[in-house]
Amino acid sequence: YDEALPLFKQSLQAEIEVHNDSMQGQVVNNIGNTYLAKGDFDNARIYFTQALQVREKLKVPSDIADTLHNLAETSMRTGQFDQAQDQYLKALEIRRTAGDKRGAAIESSGLGVLFGYQGRFGAAISAQEEAINGLRDAKEKGFWSTEVLIAYGHALAQAGRGEEAGKKLAEALSAASQDKSQPQIATTLSYQGENAMYRGDLKTAAGVYNGALQAAAKTGDASLILLTKINMARLAVSQGKFAAAASALKTLGEQADSLGLKYLSTQCLVLRGEALTGVKDYVNAEKDLNTATLRSDKLGLRVLRALSQYQLGRALELSGKGSAAASHYQEARRAADEVQKEAQTDQVSKRSDLAPIFGAKS
Numbered sequence: 001y002d003e004a005l006p007l008f009k010q011s012l013q014a015e016i017e018v019h020n021d022s023m024q025g026q027v028v029n030n031i032g033n034t035y036l037a038k039g040d041f042d043n044a045r046i047y048f049t050q051a052l053q054v055r056e057k058l059k060v061p062s063d064i065a066d067t068l069h070n071l072a073e074t075s076m077r078t079g080q081f082d083q084a085q086d087q088y089l090k091a092l093e094i095r096r097t098a099g100d101k102r103g104a105a106i107e108s109s110g111l112g113v114l115f116g117y118q119g120r121f122g123a124a125i126s127a128q129e130e131a132i133n134g135l136r137d138a139k140e141k142g143f144w145s146t147e148v149l150i151a152y153g154h155a156l157a158q159a160g161r162g163e164e165a166g167k168k169l170a171e172a173l174s175a176a177s178q179d180k181s182q183p184q185i186a187t188t189l190s191y192q193g194e195n196a197m198y199r200g201d202l203k204t205a206a207g208v209y210n211g212a213l214q215a216a217a218k219t220g221d222a223s224l225i226l227l228t229k230i231n232m233a234r235l236a237v238s239q240g241k242f243a244a245a246a247s248a249l250k251t252l253g254e255q256a257d258s259l260g261l262k263y264l265s266t267q268c269l270v271l272r273g274e275a276l277t278g279v280k281d282y283v284n285a286e287k288d289l290n291t292a293t294l295r296s297d298k299l300g301l302r303v304l305r306a307l308s309q310y311q312l313g314r315a316l317e318l319s320g321k322g323s324a325a326a327s328h329y330q331e332a333r334r335a336a337d338e339v340q341k342e343a344q345t346d347q348v349s350k351r352s353d354l355a356p357i358f359g360a361k362s
Helices: 004-017 021-038 041-058 061-077 081-097 101-117 121-137 143-158 162-178 182-198 202-217 222-238 242-259 262-278 282-299 302-318 322-343 346-350
Strands: none
Touching: 004 021, 021 041, 021 061, 041 061, 061 081, 061 101, 081 101, 101 121, 101 143, 121 143, 121 322, 143 162, 143 182, 162 182, 182 202, 182 222, 202 222, 222 242, 222 262, 242 262, 262 282, 262 302, 282 302, 302 322, 322 346
16 A cells, blocks of 8 residues: 555646546545555545545546445544445435446445444344345455455344354355455454354454454554454453453554544443453543443444443442442443344344343343
8 A cells, every 4th residue: 555655646646737537536536545445544535535526526426426435434434424324325326326236235235334333233234135135136246245245244243143144254254365355354354253252252263363463464454453453452351361451452542543443442442441340440440431431422332332331330330339330230231222122133132242231230
């Protein structure tokens, strides 16, 4: 990516000099995509916005939809979920109007990923199934076929449908490995580790998380590398290595904040709060978990809201404030119930991270 950027920028200058607006829009969009792949979301948004302005003047629907999709990806990664949904839906409408089944499937998958962040697992699975069917109808192979399969496997894992998720993610990993796509390999391994964590299989999670970390290091994608490091810290918390995890999560949370990755920064707060509770640093645990509950409420992150409320209840109870803990356990259960109701399956309640909430004191 670092080698590509100066070449794209030279190309952009050449297109400006010859007044080739169509190619100018394409190159500006390519620059945005390169920044997006690097995890530099501020610059990605700047160039995508410029590309959209150029392409809207030229009125080529497919080009407009491509850039709206890229803006939606950027908005989603930085926690601007309402804006991302609006951009995906606009792109989806353009694709459907044009009869573009392949493009419509890609937008549907993007919406599915967005729903997953929000803890709307039933909607996420439905969107990914629609995407899978759309790509099949369009006879699409290669990158996007693998990308949507990865997203589908992850949606199934999030809903607690571990066995089904395992099959889809194994299929996706095989395709990504065949194409030698390191970002897709790293992402799939990360989701396989997550699926193992939900089943309480820490040994399997450790192996695939290590593989994801190694694959991510080869990509140059700052957000993907950060995700794999957070996953390792998450594993450490589950293994009871609280002191080391708390230290790592402080740094990782700061990195997530600096990149604008609001979901990951909130997740770091929840995990660090749990780790600090583990070392009996209840004061700082409460501080991080209170911040996490506020952020997850604001962003509409149902699962993180449930987890932060539950961990806050634990910190209060263990520090001798049992009466104050009860309301947080109740809020955690309410949020978890919302997730389970929307997912339309009780398998969500069996996820290792959510199961304690359903059995918590009320």
